[in-house]
Amino acid sequence: MQEVESTSVFRSAPFLRLWTGTTASGLATWALPFILGLAVLDRSIGAVELGVVLAARTVGFLAAAPVAGVLADRYPRRRVVLWAGLVAAGASPLIALGLGRSTVLMAVAAAVAGAGQGACRPAFQALTAEVVAADQRQRANAAMTLSVRVTTLVAPGLTALLAVVVDTSALLVGTGVLWLGAALLPPKGTAAVVATGSRFAADFVAGVREARGHPWFLAGLGALTAVIATGYSATGVALPLVSRDRYGTETVLAGALTAYTLGALVGAVLIARWRPRAEGWVALAGLGVYGFAPLSLLLPVPAVVVVGAYVVAGVGIELFNVPWFTGTQREVDPRMLARVSSLDFLLSYGLAPVGLALIAPAIDHFGPRPVLAVCAVVCFAAPAAAALVPSTRGFRTVTRRQAGGPGR
Template sequence: MVPDTVRGTSVLRSAQFLRLWTATTASGIATWALPFVLGLAVLSRSLTAVELGVLLAARTAGFLAAVPISGVLADRYARRRVVLWSGLISAAAAPVLAAFVGESLVLSAAAAVVMGAGQGACRPAFQALTAEVVEGDQRQQANAAMTLSVRVTTLVAPGLTALLALVVNTQVLLLGIGALWLVAALVPPAGTGQVSRSGTSFVAEFLDGVREARRHPWFLAGLGALTAVIATGYSATGVVLPLVSRDRYGTEAVLAGALTAYTLGALAGALLIARWRPRAAGWTALAGLALYGFAPLSLLLPVHPFVVLAAYTVAGLGIELFNVPWFTATQREVDPGKLARVSSLDFLMSYGLAPVGLALIAPAISAFGATAVLVACTAICFAAPALAALTPSARDFGPRR
């Protein structure tokens, strides 16, 4: 018997898991809070819109650079150690960013790069650490609990942060983000994985992770579908939804309502999938991912605003019906010694390419019109998961049991 792993009827009764949950929640809040706090700085005229764009791009660059490196490190060394140093790096960058934001764009951008690197480095390590701390039959509930905390944060935190901004300045809020990263660094429990150092180069070890991913056709198919949906559906939400809210409905309430509805739908999805064990888990997850197609579809048609809200609720529900089984299957099927590298490939391809979609959708609208772009986004969101479901092992995200 391994005393440091989670056993029993409920993962929430484990002190080990609660420590892990607290750390991942802190990192999730810190990750979400940075662009929001910097956006508040623009409203208070501490930053310009151009400076905000530079800082967010710098953070993204740090994230993308660190993810593949962290995947190798988290498989080469103890996952707990990688989480520790990732959190400490981001925590150390926070006071530097607080000191120079609005004063020196070069130094604040450098701090944003470092903070993004810490954020990117912790993601694969947390995924692999979860597989070490939580027993297999409890991982779906554990992943649902983690995503639930993220959704609650995105629902509640904007209002609380805006209220805090009335009494403290941007610098204090940035220092608070640094404190959250300290929690993420110091609180997690130790894992049970064995350290394995092959002595080969970083590139060779990362490519070994790619070969492991290729051993699982369901993973490649699902990752392709997820990347396509994020690059198109998320981009439609980020760029077209504000335009539709303003031009078609003449109010920002539709934009705010749709984003809130999406979060509420995701909360419902996380609660549902925490207990539900569908027989064809992979097909169910891919069907949930396809539900995001209703979001750009609702923007395409001149419908009542409540139809848009309903579409975004369904999209949020579906994305969690995909996320939780996806993470759980990856932790179950992938070789434990290569899990962090495969997870880094997941984050690198799906969320790493999201900015590319955002960058391309505005020129595409200018060239082809919003209607054509939304039709394309809708078709891709529905078609990509359907094509992924044709992969034989996609039915259960792994061999049938």
């Protein structure tokens, strides 16, 4: 095993600006469902309205991600981030305006905000590769994910405290301010991106073709999608039920979710300094250990075992995420990086709602134990199957030239 150089990526002003911008966007993204949850508690909206608004945001995200992937490869990534952030910033006050007055207005504004979020993600991924030197990207990606995990851990309490001082509408407007920061803070990239002049569909297909040229990427994306669509969805539905019915307390639910975030923090710190020789296989193993989460809910174990399983799952997911992002930034043609990244987000995150929609009725029909058992098997088996693809060992694409044969 190898350790990464000790130089801090935060000594780079461009990266610090990029990190601050992505942190602001992550906080704004996380805050919306939590704030709307507070609105349900104070009866400004009902549970049905909450579901409609969050579904609209997801639709906006999924619709915008592939479009933004093409645009961020045609034009400067900084410009795409700017306009995406401004769009989300403008939509946030409209959600506040519709609160308790118009579900339609809230849903449309949430879809627009989701589109801004979806447009930012591939552009941020590509911009990171421009701003950060190749030998520092693993640390940079670890720093990015650390900000997400710290936000998840700390922000609920801070938001609840703010809710004592200001109302829900003001908090929603505050997410617009965060999006404004996400739009304005990131630096300019270094790549000279030139508009291709070709049709959108042709550019998108070119991105798919580029992704297909990296077998490790297809295998890893398939495994990630399977784990998110089954494991994440199953535990999201089953954990509250198991916490209530088996242990008779909400403490297990809160403890497991907190443990997952703390585990992810540990994983991010670890992978920031450690480069395994077979980093792809280590990453897939980390992804696979998420299977311990549904397995712990399946078996009649003490509550501390459930919490421990979520710690392990959290460590594992960051052992996967950071090398995955770094490998994509290193191996994919820089001219197509945003398009390939958009496919990543589109499939992995896009199928999560589908998984939730199928898992909940499956648990109602078959009961939680068979569903959790199937999901645990998928979480273990999908990354193991992906590891059978040779290039997943290091998340590196071996061309015929590199292998000693004629070049493409």
